Amino acid sequence: MKKIKKIKIKINGKTKSITQDSNLSIVLKNLKIPLNKVAIELNEEIIDKKKINKIKLNKNDIIEIVHFIGGG
């Protein structure tokens, strides 16, 4: 059996280990991210939320997921 390779990425400052060739949509789904309430950056570039299932993640990718919180 082929061994599943893992890669490390960073999400909101935390290191996560994911299966190589995972796409962004799977990772977000596993984290239960409500897509209609967030914005996503991959390596400091804003990602079109409609295209997340076409984006393959690579080693050392940096993902930021933000939302609105209380502020003045």
Add this chain to the structure above:
Amino acid sequence: MVSLKKDSLIIANKKFNSRLIVGTGKYKSMSECAKAIKLSGAEIVTVAVRRVNISDKNKPLLMDYIDPKKITYLPNTAGCFNSKEALRTLRLAREIGGWKLVKLEVLGDKKNLFPDMIETLKSTEVLAKEGFRVMVYCNDDPLMAKRLENSGADAIMPLAAPIGSGLGIQNKINIQIIRKQTKLPLIIDAGLGQASDATIAMELGCDGVLVNTAIAKAKKPLEMALAFKNAVIAGRYSFKSGRIDKILMGNPSSPSKGII
């Protein structure tokens, strides 16, 4: 008769009945925040853009308490100390759900929280070109206010005093000069401490006030929200009604004729 019903606040072609904008930070809980907003009558609330907590997925979300379909969210750039950070934050805010009306706030000093006006001006130009409608937190400097206006700002929002200080309006003259020179919405943002400060701002001819700490950190935030609502209305009526001239000596209110 002065009617406030036909006296809407128009920002970036959008009509609002309330002239009070409130912040959503510093409340004890989200439900208290939501109640205070309701009592304040505010139709616009400022919100911050921050990382989603990915380890605690059950944390309550602001949008679950304050419906962005009913209340206009005004994303801010609080905590940004240069143009790059501010632009990144607002581009993300727009991506969350198409928010184009934003509050730009680029701070220059961690202690006094005064705005860095050079970075603010730079950011205003870029944002206006990218199609954002920018309400700009700024110093109470008429020259800078003019430059912001020329750079495409949609509202000028000078501070009354440092953010969260509760000191009230410190420079009425500058606010009045800015009022005279601009037709843009002029909104006092930051530094108010009590409801009467909002009345004073409105009596100076401001179009609105933005309040967070003075309500959220009052001993009774809900009552204070109501106080600010009424103070803004009182100030607006007072401004629209045309105050009397100031004179040095007394002028009796009862006729001097017919005194026995």
